[in-house]
Amino acid sequence: xxxxxxxxxxxxxxxxxxxxxxxxxxxxxxxxxxxxxxxxxxxxxxxxxxxxxxxxxxxxxxxxxxxxxxxxxxxxxxxxxxxxxxxxxxxxxxxxxxxxxxxxxxxxxxxxxxxxxxxxxxxxxxxxxxxxxxxxxxxxxxxxxxxxxxxxxxxxxxxxxxxxxxxxxxxxxxxxxxxxxxxxxxxxxxxxxxxxxxxxxxxxxxxxxxxxxxxxxxxxx
Amino acid sequence: xxxxxxxxxxxxxxxxxxxxxxxxxxxxxxxxxxxxxxxxxxxxxxxxxxxxxxxxxxxxxxxxxxxxxxxxxxxxxxxxxxxxxxxxxxxxxxxxxxxxxxxxxxxxxxxxxxxxxxxxxxxxxxxxxxxxxxxxxxxxxxxxxxxxxxxxxxxxxxxxxxxxxxxxxxxxxxxxxxxxxxxxxxxxxxxxxxxxxxxxxxxxxxxxxxxxxxxxxxxxxx
Numbered sequence: 001x002x003x004x005x006x007x008x009x010x011x012x013x014x015x016x017x018x019x020x021x022x023x024x025x026x027x028x029x030x031x032x033x034x035x036x037x038x039x040x041x042x043x044x045x046x047x048x049x050x051x052x053x054x055x056x057x058x059x060x061x062x063x064x065x066x067x068x069x070x071x072x073x074x075x076x077x078x079x080x081x082x083x084x085x086x087x088x089x090x091x092x093x094x095x096x097x098x099x100x101x102x103x104x105x106x107x108x109x110x111x112x113x114x115x116x117x118x119x120x121x122x123x124x125x126x127x128x129x130x131x132x133x134x135x136x137x138x139x140x141x142x143x144x145x146x147x148x149x150x151x152x153x154x155x156x157x158x159x160x161x162x163x164x165x166x167x168x169x170x171x172x173x174x175x176x177x178x179x180x181x182x183x184x185x186x187x188x189x190x191x192x193x194x195x196x197x198x199x200x201x202x203x204x205x206x207x208x209x210x211x212x213x214x215x216x217x218x219x220x221x
Numbered sequence: 222x223x224x225x226x227x228x229x230x231x232x233x234x235x236x237x238x239x240x241x242x243x244x245x246x247x248x249x250x251x252x253x254x255x256x257x258x259x260x261x262x263x264x265x266x267x268x269x270x271x272x273x274x275x276x277x278x279x280x281x282x283x284x285x286x287x288x289x290x291x292x293x294x295x296x297x298x299x300x301x302x303x304x305x306x307x308x309x310x311x312x313x314x315x316x317x318x319x320x321x322x323x324x325x326x327x328x329x330x331x332x333x334x335x336x337x338x339x340x341x342x343x344x345x346x347x348x349x350x351x352x353x354x355x356x357x358x359x360x361x362x363x364x365x366x367x368x369x370x371x372x373x374x375x376x377x378x379x380x381x382x383x384x385x386x387x388x389x390x391x392x393x394x395x396x397x398x399x400x401x402x403x404x405x406x407x408x409x410x411x412x413x414x415x416x417x418x419x420x421x422x423x424x425x426x427x428x429x430x431x432x433x434x435x436x437x438x439x440x441x442x443x
Contacts, residue, residue, distance in 0.1 A: 085285060
């Protein structure tokens with residue numbers, strides 16, 4: 001158990017010290033969303049209608065930026081060998097590193113999302129649902145992303161390849177994230193979409209680390 | 222007050238010997254090691270020699286469990302049956318596993334907490350840093366260390382947590398004479414107390430209780 005805390009604590013500390021990943025993700029999110037009204041014109045009804053979709057897509061793209069560092073940095077300096085011979089199974093190591101990525105990227109993005117919602121004239125009633133769905137949906141981003149990060153760990157400039165691998169896997173999260181926000185204004189409410197979104201996240205939290213660990217075992221040879 | 226339950230994690234298992242049997246290892250469709258068998262008993266060091274590309278690193282990474290051999294097996298007789306050989310070993314390769322944005326002390330403390338999770342101890346970390354002459358640099362960010370100092374920090378991992386097997390790949394790379402002697406002293410003290418060490422090197426290190434395995438001669442024989 002000490003090992004789990006030690007690794008999580010170290011990853012969070014590294015993310016804060018190195019800083020760049022969080023800043024880049026938040027900055028990218030801000031820029032992409034604020035470009036939308038400029039490109040589409042000041043039609044408030046149109047912006048309100050597409051707000052949920054724009055926010056979710058921009059959030060996924062912003063989270064992608066820092067995914068490749070999940071394992072790459074540890075591979076380059078040899079830390080991954082230490083982690084692999086440590087007392088924790090690689091599945092748990094992958095899960096902890098994905099969790100650290102969620103805490104340092106998913107949570108800040110989810111907190112920023114409602115602020116950017118103002119730029120898009122998002123319906124006021126949708127704000128609580130937006131925060132809820134981004135918080136519940138982003139673990140899937142990190143845990144699926146860990147699989148892609150493990151697969152592309154050794155690839156020079158693997159960022160684009162990583163995007164090609166994981167973006168299709170984000171489709172369920174995207175669909176149910178957007179439909180929960182859109183449905184919150186309707187008569188049926190956000191309930192069912194929100195539950196499916198949570199289920200997607202839970203499934204990826206179980207399967208993602210297993211797949212990532214399998215990829216790491218091959219890559220580490 | 223005695224503990225109510227026996228502490229399972231602190232079972233003391235002292236491996237008797239490291240046995241490699243009939244190892245055949247392929248790297249990228251090229252056969253690097255052919256039919257290699259050896260035994261290293263506790264308290265002994267095995268020095269691997271041979272020209273570049275002969276397979277020293279490949280052999281060490283196979284012993285650590287990173288590379289799966291084409292044929293043959295590696296086992297640690299008398300070790301913990303629930304752990305793989307790699308999980309009972311310190312494997313130090315060409316990289317130091319040093320995080321440059323953490324301080325020297327934070328790096329060492331992390332290894333101590335992660336690798337020796339049943340015995341986290343500040344004293345042990347300090348002793349390890351002192352042995353490799355880094356005690357003055359504890360609060361220093363690892364990014365500002367020289368190559369030799371980073372290597373020494375990487376090697377201090379051997380001492381921050383106990384493992385019954387050491388696998389060292391050219392450990393003296395970028396070390397000065399005094400630091401190499403400190404490393405040799407650490408290895409000698411380790412084998413003295415029953416540790417097993419396998420070391421790939423080009424330099425005569427002056428290790429006690431060491432046997433040499435020349436991979437070039439082995440390849441000729443195979």
